[in-house]
Amino acid sequence: xxxxxxxxxxxxxxxxxxxxxxLPSYQSPMAAAVDxxxxxxxxxxxxxxxxxxLVPAGFAMHIADPGLMAVxxxxxxxxxxxxxxxxxxxxxxxxxxxxxVMVSVWNRNPAGSQPLRIEPGERIAQMMxxxxxxxxxxxxxxxxxASERGAGGFGSTGS
Numbered sequence: 001x002x003x004x005x006x007x008x009x010x011x012x013x014x015x016x017x018x019x020x021x022x023l024p025s026y027q028s029p030m031a032a033a034v035d036x037x038x039x040x041x042x043x044x045x046x047x048x049x050x051x052x053x054l055v056p057a058g059f060a061m062h063i064a065d066p067g068l069m070a071v072x073x074x075x076x077x078x079x080x081x082x083x084x085x086x087x088x089x090x091x092x093x094x095x096x097x098x099x100x101v102m103v104s105v106w107n108r109n110p111a112g113s114q115p116l117r118i119e120p121g122e123r124i125a126q127m128m129x130x131x132x133x134x135x136x137x138x139x140x141x142x143x144x145x146a147s148e149r150g151a152g153g154f155g156s157t158g159s
Contacts, residue, residue, distance in 0.1 A: 007063075007068055007129065009061050009062070009063050009064075009129070010061060010062045010064070011023070011060070011061050012059060012060045012061070013058065013059050014039075014056075014058055014059055014100055015039040015058030017058065017120070017121065018039070018059060021037045021121040022035070022037065023059075024036065024059070024127065032128050033073065033126035033128035034126065034127050034128075035123040035125075035126055036057045036072065036101065036103055036124060036125045036127055037057065037058060037121050037122065037123055037124070038055045038056075038057075038118045038119070038120060038121065038122045039055070039057060039058030039120070039121075040055065040056075040119075040120040041120065042120065043117050043118065043119050044117070044118045045116070045117050045118075046084065046105055046115055046116045046117075046118060047107060047115045048107045048109040048110060048111055048113035048114070048115065048116075049110065049111030049112075050107065051087075051106075052086075052087020052088070052106040053087070053105055053106075054103070054105075055102065055103045055104075055105055055124060056101075056102055056103075057100070057101040057102065057103055057125075058100075059101060060098055060099055060101065061093075061098070061101060062096075062097075062098045063093070063094075063095040063097075063129070064096075065095055066095050066096075066134070067095075067131055068095055068129055068130070068131060068132060069092060069093060069094055069095060069129070069132050070093035070127050070129050070130075071092060071093070071127065071129075072086065072090065072093065072101075072103060072125050072126070072127050073086070073090055073091075073125065073126050073127075074086050074125055074126075075124065075125060082116055084107060084116050084118070085108050086103070086104050086105065086106065086125065087104035087105060087106035088104045091103070091104060091125075103124055103125045105118065105125075
């Protein structure tokens with residue numbers, strides 16, 4: 001059995017409405033991510049098939065630990081039920097980024113479908129913190145050991 005680790009992350013609240021909508025927090029004792037709210041002044045209609053739009057999350061943060069990063073992922077219900085997903089599939093926030101957290105949203109429904117409406121304060125994405133392993137690259141003439149897979153690429157291990 002493992003125990004979840006905690007790491008201090010500094011938050012600067014840029015949108016005071018987060019105090020009533022909810023600051024980033026875990027919604028259950030075993031939640032892996034915190035929900036992010038759409039800090040909008042008015043409802044936003046995201047047209048089907050249009051380019052991705054950026055929605056502010058209302059805060060900036062400083063992770064400050066080079067062994068940690070944040071990942072923004074879609075909320076599963078919004079993607080499955082409504083078709084609202086992230087425009088960049090997954091957002092990566094480096095430990096040294098201190099600007100406002102933004103969520104790239106995209107309506108994956110077919111062109112001509114109804115736009116998806118995002119309401120101010122709506123929970124639109126989730127953010128989790130994950131450890132980082134930084135590779136130390138070494139240029140070589142040939143690999144020091146062979147692998148079973150070798151250079152087999154897309155689909156080489158099965159369908």
